[in-house]
Amino acid sequence: MRLLAMATAAMALLAQSLAAPTARSLQRRAQVVHPGDAHDIIITDKNTVNATQKANGTMVPNIAPDGVILPLSFTNNFAGSVNAYVTGLDANNKLVLLQPNGQFYYPPRPSGGVPQLITANVAIPIGGRGNNAQISIPGYISAARIWFAVGNLKFYTVLDGNGNPSLVEPSSANPNDPNAGVNWGFVELTWNAAGVFANISYVDFVGLILSMSLAASGQTQYAGGLNSNAVNLICAALSRQASQDGQPWGDLCMADGSGNNLRVIAPIDYMSTNPGAWNGYYDNYINQVWSTYTNTPLIIDTQAGAGKVSCQVSGGVLYCNGDNRGYNKPSVSDIWGCNSGPFGIQGSDNDVHRAVVPRLCAAFVRTTLLLKGGNVQPSLPSTSYYTTGPTMWYSAFVHQYETSGIGYAFSYDDVNPNGENQSGAVSSAVPQQLSITVG
Known part of the structure; x- marks a missing residue:
């Protein structure tokens, strides 16, 4: 009976910690800051x-x-x-x-x-x-x-x-x-x-x-x-996600010496000092995207004068009509930064390219390219964002704990179907x- 009571009490404590996470309970995974000069x-x-x-x-x-x-x-x-x-x-x-x-x-x-x-x-x-x-x-x-x-x-x-x-x-x-x-x-x-x-x-x-x-x-x-209480809530959600997929999501939290969570940093900034993090995270998804749009057109709505342009993979590169150059497969850092690899914009790029980059990168960040209706970007409502893995869980949890669901969580968060606003x-x-x- 005593062992049963102890086990019941332990389970109750575990349930309580999951339901109402505290900063101290999460300090195991958070980086502890050491201010210098x-x-x-x-x-x-x-x-x-x-x-x-x-x-x-x-x-x-x-x-x-x-x-x-x-x-x-x-x-x-x-x-x-x-x-x-x-x-x-x-x-x-x-x-x-x-x-x-x-x-x-x-x-x-x-x-x-x-x-x-x-x-x-x-x-x-x-x-x-x-x-x-x-x-x-x-x-x-x-x-x-x-x-x-x-x-x-x-x-x-x-x-x-x-x-x-x-x-x-x-x-x-x-x-x-x-x-x-x-x-x-x-x-x-x-x-x-x-x-x-x-x-x-x-x-x-x-x-x-x-x-x-x-x-x-x-x-x-x-x-x-x-x-x-968003910082603690996001840290708790990231810690749970880390236990599910084995990725270093919980390490995005920074705490003081007493275990109080101070902030949550974006994955792309964490990768600047931990370049091997999330290696291969998007590989299978990217391969599926490239395979899908080898035979099926991907439509990018430029929401500008060029209108909707058709894109398709040929020879391992995604090409869009009217675009001055194509898009190679991105890496995870390319996706989360939206400013490198195929998403790096050059001074000589034309208006079509400058319109495709943010819409294509936003679709990768939100993992919407393989959803029903995802062959037109942007077209899906915000309720479709971050609904399948692999995805950018930092952005997902930021939006989850926003009071109105809006506020930039990545650089192209203002890319949405006409009439929607995620930017704050x-x-x-x-x-x-x-x-x-x-x-």
């Missing part, structure tokens, strides 16, 4: 912003095109004190960070080869839970991000090849980055003469939970972001206020 920074094209003109290190007064500014409102619904940061390039392509006084700060030219810490006051304090902060961006800004952190983020500069300061941003993928132990996230932003475009991106990682709204022309657009973007030519909520 400037010498531990790994510089890539994903965590740098390059200016095109030299900056003089001075602070300038509010400068806005035609007197127009972009009002921002930040609200903290998270249990912790939060700071905001705004980084990007101004209208003259100079590197800028927004100060809490509403003025742009232009970092001076750094010296030496080691990234230099920006010591100017560029943290915009929001404060604890329930607090709100309002500030305006005093001019056009591109390649911009609005960052939020529970605590303080560190930004650095290095010289680019032209002698200009290049911003080194926090890295989500480097467990030894100086910011690795901080819970943070960002919203991507472009504001220029055409208006505002902002989106919540999970292309590289899932971190601090954010949502946003854009007031414009008497209407409000919303992007709901993720469930408040807000935009307007006449913005009145961009509001972002933490938590």
